[in-house]
Amino acid sequence: MDLIDGDDNGGDTLNGESTSVCSSSLLITSDNSSKIDKNDSTDKDICMELRWDLLHLNEHPYLGYDEPDCGDEVMLGNMPDLVMQCIFESFSLRDRCIASQVCKRWHYLLTCRFPMEDVTVLNIFQHQIYKDKISNNKNIGLKCYHIDNDSYLLIALKHCRIISSVKIWFANAIFAGKVLKKLKEAKIRMRCLDLYPYNTEKALEQAFSSFPDLTGMTMRPHGQEFFWSGLDMYSFPKFTKMDTLMLDGFNIKPEVFLPESLTTLEWLNRSGKFLRIMPKLKYLVNLEYLMLGHAEFLDTNEFDSFLQVISSENLPKLQYLIFRYCKIDSHRQTVVIRSPDDSNDDNDNGNEHQLRNDPTERACELDIKLNSLQMIKLDLCYTDFGFVIRRIISFTGLFSLFLICFANLFMKLI
Secondary structure: OOOOOOOOOOOEEEOOEEEOOOOEEEEEEOOOOOOOOOOOOOHHHHHHHHOOOOOOOOOOOOOOOOOOOOOOOOOHHHOOHHHHHHHHOOOOHHHHHHHOOOOHHHHHHHHHHOOOOOOOEEEEEOHHHHHHHHOOOOOOOOOEEEEOOHHHHHHHHOOOOEOOEEEEEEOOHHHHHHHHHHHHHOOOEOOEEEEEEOOOOOOHHHHHHHOOOOOEEEEOOOOHHHHOOOEEEOOOOOOOOOOEEEEEOEEEOOOOOOOOOOOEEEEEOOOOOHHHHHHHHHHOOOOOEEEEEOOEEOOHHHHHHHHHHOOOOOOOOOOEEEEEOOEEOOOOOEEEEEOHHHOOOOOOOOOEEEEEOOHHHHHHHOOOOOOOOOEEEEEOOEEOHHHHHHHHHHHHOOOOOEEEEOOOOEEEEO
């Protein structure tokens, strides 16, 4: 469902004042989302239909009302709720919004008793973003609803309260804040909130203000200027119940700490600044799943330092370790030693032997334990797979470990 404002300037006029309205695109992902009725109204017509909700019907349970005695005649007013549910299931979102204005009973059934159950993902686009970035994409075949005011957004949200994910695509935090307030007002129960900024404004404080108990979040800045260099993050709210976080393209500053409640963390960054975030990992004591994307380890010492950070001493629950598009340079240093038996050799340098460092011997010198680790996944990484595998296994104390490698698309069990 696509909610975008009808003004080409990305705003609207409310009570004679120019405002930055909650223009958005509500994109519903469902089994019927790609079907478009030939009789569907235009976006502007839909907006006009939604204006019917000026009746301010409340959400209290319907208590019934007096019906005229019509004998044995069956009327919509006295049909059982479950029968009405079967009828409502065939309604589009626009039809539901209109039908909810028929009477208090229908409003209660549509918005409280029987909300849309086939909605899995809700995409809300700011008009400016939708117009410039999304509308010209021919690969998007989903139906869009054009809404030109944040109050109309609330009307639509009342019909889809149980969804897995809400994705907000925005150019400024003001828009995102208005959407988040309406999501809260509509009592949307979502598993994950996805924030996709097209500017430097990240809307994190707005998200925390509306949903302090959020459990999952995905963040990815859009725009060519952020693809390689990333977007700087100077703060992160204290979401005490957040267990899943995916950050793609963010540069986490030294003063930023992630929620200790995290059990799943995915971090992707192409700027080569992984070593700056690495020390922060040791504070995520509840972490069970860690995925790193585009991380670079320039030598064995850096990789060992990483393993030290994620050791059981710091992350006792870590079970899954995934490397995606990572570069792990496993160059082995050459050690030159002199044999005492060659001290009388004519060669002043003695008999020099060049030996490669044995990773197993070096592992014994490091106090690293990965007691809970169960699986390693290397997805399109540039490295010596044998070296990485042996290195990690040497710290697990296990004889078997589930391993998935996608360099040459093969899987094996060690």
